[in-house]
Amino acid sequence: MVAKVRMCGFVGIVNGNDEDRSDFDLMLSSIRHRGPDDSSFYIDEDSGVFLGSRRLSILDLSENGRMPMFNEGRTVVVCQNGEIYNYPELKNTLQEKGHKFLSGSDTEVIVHGYEEWGNDVFTKLQGMFAIVIYNLHKKKIILARDRVGIKPLYYLKHGNRIYFSSEAKSFNCIHDFSFRNNLDYENVDNLLGFMFLPKSGETIIKGVKKLLPGHYLEIDVYDQELTETKYWELPTQFGKTPSFDEAVEELNELLVKTVKSHLMSDVPLGVLLSGGLDSSLLTALVKKVTDSPVITFTAKFNHKFNESVYATEVADFLETKHEEIFIDASSINKNIEKYIRDFDDLTTFDGGLLTTKILCEEIKKKGVTVLLLGEGADEIFGGYSWFGLSQAPLSMLPRKLQACLYYYALSRNITYKPGEYYKYWIDMYDKNFTHDTFRNISSVELRIQLPNHLLMKVDKASMASSVEARVPYLDHKLVEYAYGLPREYKLKGALYSSSAVNEKHILRRVASKYLPVAMISRKKRGFMMPMDDVLKADYDKVKDYVYAKDSIARNVMSQQAIEGLFEKSRFGLLNMQREYLLWRLFLLEVWGKEYGR
Numbered sequence: 001m002v003a004k005v006r007m008c009g010f011v012g013i014v015n016g017n018d019e020d021r022s023d024f025d026l027m028l029s030s031i032r033h034r035g036p037d038d039s040s041f042y043i044d045e046d047s048g049v050f051l052g053s054r055r056l057s058i059l060d061l062s063e064n065g066r067m068p069m070f071n072e073g074r075t076v077v078v079c080q081n082g083e084i085y086n087y088p089e090l091k092n093t094l095q096e097k098g099h100k101f102l103s104g105s106d107t108e109v110i111v112h113g114y115e116e117w118g119n120d121v122f123t124k125l126q127g128m129f130a131i132v133i134y135n136l137h138k139k140k141i142i143l144a145r146d147r148v149g150i151k152p153l154y155y156l157k158h159g160n161r162i163y164f165s166s167e168a169k170s171f172n173c174i175h176d177f178s179f180r181n182n183l184d185y186e187n188v189d190n191l192l193g194f195m196f197l198p199k200s201g202e203t204i205i206k207g208v209k210k211l212l213p214g215h216y217l218e219i220d221v222y223d224q225e226l227t228e229t230k231y232w233e234l235p236t237q238f239g240k241t242p243s244f245d246e247a248v249e250e251l252n253e254l255l256v257k258t259v260k261s262h263l264m265s266d267v268p269l270g271v272l273l274s275g276g277l278d279s280s281l282l283t284a285l286v287k288k289v290t291d292s293p294v295i296t297f298t299a300k301f302n303h304k305f306n307e308s309v310y311a312t313e314v315a316d317f318l319e320t321k322h323e324e325i326f327i328d329a330s331s332i333n334k335n336i337e338k339y340i341r342d343f344d345d346l347t348t349f350d351g352g353l354l355t356t357k358i359l360c361e362e363i364k365k366k367g368v369t370v371l372l373l374g375e376g377a378d379e380i381f382g383g384y385s386w387f388g389l390s391q392a393p394l395s396m397l398p399r400k401l402q403a404c405l406y407y408y409a410l411s412r413n414i415t416y417k418p419g420e421y422y423k424y425w426i427d428m429y430d431k432n433f434t435h436d437t438f439r440n441i442s443s444v445e446l447r448i449q450l451p452n453h454l455l456m457k458v459d460k461a462s463m464a465s466s467v468e469a470r471v472p473y474l475d476h477k478l479v480e481y482a483y484g485l486p487r488e489y490k491l492k493g494a495l496y497s498s499s500a501v502n503e504k505h506i507l508r509r510v511a512s513k514y515l516p517v518a519m520i521s522r523k524k525r526g527f528m529m530p531m532d533d534v535l536k537a538d539y540d541k542v543k544d545y546v547y548a549k550d551s552i553a554r555n556v557m558s559q560q561a562i563e564g565l566f567e568k569s570r571f572g573l574l575n576m577q578r579e580y581l582l583w584r585l586f587l588l589e590v591w592g593k594e595y596g597r
Helices: 018-030 089-098 105-122 170-174 185-194 244-261 277-289 308-316 327-336 338-340 353-365 377-381 383-390 401-415 418-431 438-462 474-482 503-510 531-537 538-545 559-570 576-594
Strands: 008-016 038-044 051-058 076-086 125-134 140-145 154-158 162-164 208-210 215-220 226-230 267-272 295-301 321-327 370-372 467-470
Touching: 008 018, 008 076, 008 125, 008 338, 018 051, 018 162, 018 170, 038 267, 051 125, 051 467, 051 503, 076 105, 089 105, 105 125, 140 162, 154 170, 162 170, 185 576, 208 321, 226 353, 244 277, 244 474, 277 308, 277 377, 277 474, 277 503, 295 308, 295 353, 295 418, 327 338, 327 353, 327 467, 327 531, 338 377, 338 474, 338 576, 377 438, 377 503, 401 438, 438 467, 438 474, 467 503, 531 538, 531 576, 559 576
Parallel strands: 267 295, 267 370, 295 321, 370 467
Antiparallel strands: 008 051, 008 162, 038 051, 076 125, 125 140, 140 215, 154 162, 154 208, 215 226
16 A cells, blocks of 8 residues: 655745855754655745755655745745645646646645635645745745644744744754753743643743644744734534434544545555554554555564554454564663654653654654554544543533543643642633533643644654654544534443443444454553663663753752652652653753753
8 A cells, every 4th residue: 555645844034144044954954854855945035035845755756846836926935744635626626716737746736725815725725734835925924734733833033033944953953042052941840740741832942932733823024023823723613413323424434535535645654553442443444445455563562561462453353464563671772862852842751752753763664654543533532531521410510620620630640740730721621611521621632632742742753754644533624523523422331431432432333333342442552661661771871861960850850859769760669650750851861962052
């Protein structure tokens, strides 16, 4: 099975001059892995606009497919990172309106779409994308990001210039700007405690921002004014509710259509299979819509939590070409510096961070360039235990109390100063409150957990290995449909039941069309390595990093607290939260050395 793919990355400078050329070249080189085949750029010397792009292009290798891409009059310039899945339909629409196309590239749809619809073009795109458009007539730069934040986009206002890039590491190439000298210690503190930065748009580097999902940012080239606009949000109005059986059929049809659109293929494609519901159903759907052999991959560990056998059972049932990738703690510690270099803004400390990176690296070695993953299903179908708060009688509690209980359910992930995050989380829940508790929780998960945590991990781990990750469950039409379904279609059974079959009820019903009951009734699976294995694999190395005189940790924690962690760790007395804190401190210090200029 093969997939059409154009992995790309782009960088840019606004209000630059000849002195910025060296910085610009370094910025473009820093994202080479996002597109190792080709590099091209455009410079408007009169306005000081620099645009550079890298690509790995399989779909259209001609000059007409290169980016930056222009319209016929060379008044609109576009760079894109991602895939537009509905570009054939949009291309037909634009051709009917008189637009002429010179390539088979989906980027050209954005060029002509912007000519036709202006900034409304973003509302018509179905896919994952980060986009920059330069309007030479209006002297405006427009940055845009897809609805749920699958593709990242960073920007920095520094001095009298504005910089933007697909990856934050590009800004560390600026001659008078460095990560280490611009650390935001408040956000470092937040990151240590919460595993990821819950404040959308924030990073641990002062001045470096992430464009919010579902937003576009206009930059006035002359005065560098920034105007951010939301172009998408979750629906608030819903049509007639179908019966449960009708919803099952509608969801199945939508899933089949969505997966099919994600399989536009010219290069080898695989599926990351954990053996849980989401990835197993995804694999079954891929099997349904293609006649080509399906390749699946899973992680195999050498500890008691190894669950690769479940993925193998699904692969055998679906007759996929299945590969197990062995991961052990010693290999992680041995290559920790190389791995952590790819997580440039250290947005997340997820336990599966490095596991995902190693998987993608090995998958690329096996010749696979596109990888489908099951991320997003938990957030839209109720796959976390705290969605149980939406069931009566808790759903009838005052919203502030609902928010408190939601926070309490999440607090097991908070390793450090849990009280510090309480007010922020309560305010976030309160600000997006509706009278449907399930939708309240789903909304926060979609806007906080996904873009700031899971999707950042997936993009950085995959693109660092020149693998394009696709997440069909997060197609915005599927998200909107699932969001509009009643809670009782998603949750079934007793409040906070430990039974997996009570979660994602409608998704399990769809999966029953393709898989045996035993395979769709298992609890959540993932690719998580116990941190104690990694820490113990080279304890002295961990200690050397965290105890270093110039350690970042010394700016947010007392020496006594740090020593206490190591003392308890030495005797095996750390609970899970404190173990994760030690792991995060280790990664933070490795990152600090890698980006320490």
